[in-house]
Amino acid sequence: MFYLKYRPKTVSEIDNTKVREIISKILNSGNLSHAYLFVGQKGTGKTSAARIFSKAINCLDNKFTNRKNRSFEPCNRCHNCLSISHSTSVDILEMDAASNRGIDDVRKLIHESNFLPMTSRYRVFIIDEAHMITPEAFNALLKTLEEPPQSVIFIFATTNKEKLPKTIISRCQVVNFGRANQKDIIRMLNRCIEGEKIKIEEKLFPLIASHSDFSFRDAAKILEELVIQGKLTFTDGQKFLGFYRRDFLEILEKKDLKTTLSWIDEFSQTGGSIKVLIEQIIEELRAILFKKSGLIIDEATDTKLTKKEIITLIKILTQAYQNLRTSPIESLPLEIAIVEFYNETYSKVKS
């Protein structure tokens, strides 16, 4: 999968220009803080950057350890780099605060931070979704953050900086990942097509960026989808990105469960992103709803669906969208949503 294959492994591969510059500056100066806070929307590289950073400061073959080498880039070959890449390093601990958010989890972490690194220069604690940590757990962490052991570095990552206590933020060096912008996404897309040796019309790139929800991950997925579907010209790509939502709406109108489910199955089997699909349909439904209310915000298709059905569908799909994150099967929330929608509209017809 492109988004994994082309996940940045060095600082120079971080396609987010501002972040790349800040991290370069920090590593160049060698002046490290005890705590960093990576803030930004999902899919902007917080986790990737945290790993690259951990590698860079622990690499056995860059400027921090090898005098002959002036580069701060991780070599991605030495024992430390490799074990971080494979998530087997005993010194780099990743914690997902969404599921380990309580006082006991944090106490364990504090306890861990007292140990010296085994094979590295620093023990790094990467704490994802940091805003989920409970207030009392944060409290327990404050003291450690004030005077952390010399060889410990914390990297907090969050999508919601507002939800973090100010006392925590003030003890961290904040790196803002924001949202992925078009120029940076295009840099990433270029990295993918160069790696894959694919010929694709470059006019498609801004279009992919605009469908990506400002996320590198989504942009990579859309590119892959276009490649799998062989939609490599601007016209084909545009049609595919803009119009499959209309195909889907047409199928929905017919209210035939079997046809709909097999359409979804084929869509997802051929590499289509369910997430993007749901976003597209909701966007389309919104445009239709506005049109039915006499407002034109976008070119909207005509549909046999009633206003009430559209509203129901938007609600059900929004729910499905939220469930995507936790679903073990990507297409499942959408499939359930469709069954639910048909049930509702059918029973209304009957009663």
Ligand SMILES: Nc1ncnc2c1ncn2[C@@H]1O[C@H](COP(=O)(O)OP(=O)(O)O)[C@@H](O)[C@H]1O
């Ligand atoms: N700055 C970036 N440059 C290039 N690709 C990126 C970048 N950020 C994210 N990606 C892509 O998105 C995927 C998810 O990135 P990740 O680091 O997990 O983001 P986050 O932690 O912010 O959600 C990566 O596998 C990579 O393909």
Ligand SMILES: [Mg+2]
């Ligand atoms: Mg992440």
Ligand SMILES: [Zn+2]
């Ligand atoms: Zn290395």
